[in-house]
Amino acid sequence: MSANILGITCDTPIVIAPTGSNRAFHPDGELAVARAAKTGNHLMMLSTVASTSIEDAIAARGAPVWFQLYTTQRFEIAAALIKRAEAAGAPAIAVTLDVRAPLKWPTAVRLRRTDTRDCASCHTPNSYLSSKPNFAGIDLAGTTGTTVTNLTWDTVKRLRDTVKVKLVLKGILAAEDAKLAADAGIDAIVVSNHGGRVEDGVGSTIEALPEIVAAAGGRMPILVDSGFRHGSEILKALALGAQAVCIGRPYLWGLGAFGQPGVERVLAILRGELRAAMQQLGAPSLKDITPAMVRRA
Numbered sequence: 001m002s003a004n005i006l007g008i009t010c011d012t013p014i015v016i017a018p019t020g021s022n023r024a025f026h027p028d029g030e031l032a033v034a035r036a037a038k039t040g041n042h043l044m045m046l047s048t049v050a051s052t053s054i055e056d057a058i059a060a061r062g063a064p065v066w067f068q069l070y071t072t073q074r075f076e077i078a079a080a081l082i083k084r085a086e087a088a089g090a091p092a093i094a095v096t097l098d099v100r101a102p103l104k105w106p107t108a109v110r111l112r113r114t115d116t117r118d119c120a121s122c123h124t125p126n127s128y129l130s131s132k133p134n135f136a137g138i139d140l141a142g143t144t145g146t147t148v149t150n151l152t153w154d155t156v157k158r159l160r161d162t163v164k165v166k167l168v169l170k171g172i173l174a175a176e177d178a179k180l181a182a183d184a185g186i187d188a189i190v191v192s193n194h195g196g197r198v199e200d201g202v203g204s205t206i207e208a209l210p211e212i213v214a215a216a217g218g219r220m221p222i223l224v225d226s227g228f229r230h231g232s233e234i235l236k237a238l239a240l241g242a243q244a245v246c247i248g249r250p251y252l253w254g255l256g257a258f259g260q261p262g263v264e265r266v267l268a269i270l271r272g273e274l275r276a277a278m279q280q281l282g283a284p285s286l287k288d289i290t291p292a293m294v295r296r297a
């Protein structure tokens with residue numbers, strides 16, 4: 001099951017998707033996730049708004065970690081984050097494209113009424129980003145959060161000129177955008193709908209994947225995430241042309257329940273399921289997984 005993802009060899013094509021504020025789930029936060037990723041030799045992406053810095057995550061992982069980038073409303077902030085991540089040894093910057101409007105989470109809105117805690121004790125004005133270690137020392141004037149309303153293909157061109165390591169776009173859902181990404185010299189894309197957390201009516205990534213793979217035409221590797229819960233589902237994405245599959249919530253459930261051993265267990269279950277599914281289909285290695293293994297109605 002070993003996979004080479006943009007020059008990094010891993011024991012598995014199952015990748016840790018970036019999720020913010022992991023200390024909300026367990027006091028060890030992203031350090032526990034990084035150590036679990038090390039145990040199973042998984043590629044990890046660290047969120048811009050992680051509760052651990054990129055330097056500490058790379059140290060805990062014991063290997064390079066990709067840095068997920070929210071560009072924020074000011075390019076200078078993005079440039080400073082890129083510089084920091086590159087200096088720390090991140091071999092790729094994955095720019096998230098898909099948080100473009102304030103999010104409405106009905107569960108959060110409903111629960112807010114019953115939550116009697118003093119929000120201002122943590123969420124003082126403009127404190128969200130400044131409380132995140134990756135922003136330490138960066139002037140945050142003019143920006144308040146991760147919602148980015150001014151990100152265009154011109155910004156992507158500017159990012160391409162700024163980023164010295166690999167540049168990845170996360171949040172592509174259409175063949176047209178995949179083609180624009182390839183034309184812009186992007187190194188890889190992550191087909192993602194952010195786990196369906198941004199837009200209720202959005203389509204699934206497994207449905208979008210084949211047209212995106214076709215549009216990319218082999219010019220760049222394609223990763224996918226959102227909703228993958230079993231090894232057999234991961235195998236279907238690989239069969240339809242994904243090079244790797246990222247997971248988000250499943251490892252967070254393990255983290256919240258048991259910390260590092262919980263994340264290790266979730267990853268081991270997924271690896272075991274993928275292995276079993278490959279054996280069942282007679283695919284001894286990832287390159288033996290083919291589109292014909294998935295029948296579509």
Ligand SMILES: Cc1cc2nc3c(=O)[nH]c(=O)nc-3n(C[C@H](O)[C@H](O)[C@H](O)COP(=O)(O)O)c2cc1C
Pocket residue numbers: 017018019020047048049068096170192193194195196197225226227228246247248249250252
């Ligand atoms: C709690 C949580 C926080 C997240 N934070 C980020 C983030 O900071 N940056 C980002 O690019 N994606 C973020 N995501 C989206 C994930 O990277 C990923 O696209 C998604 O979780 C994959 O779907 P899955 O959870 O169904 O596996 C977050 C997802 C969750 C559940």
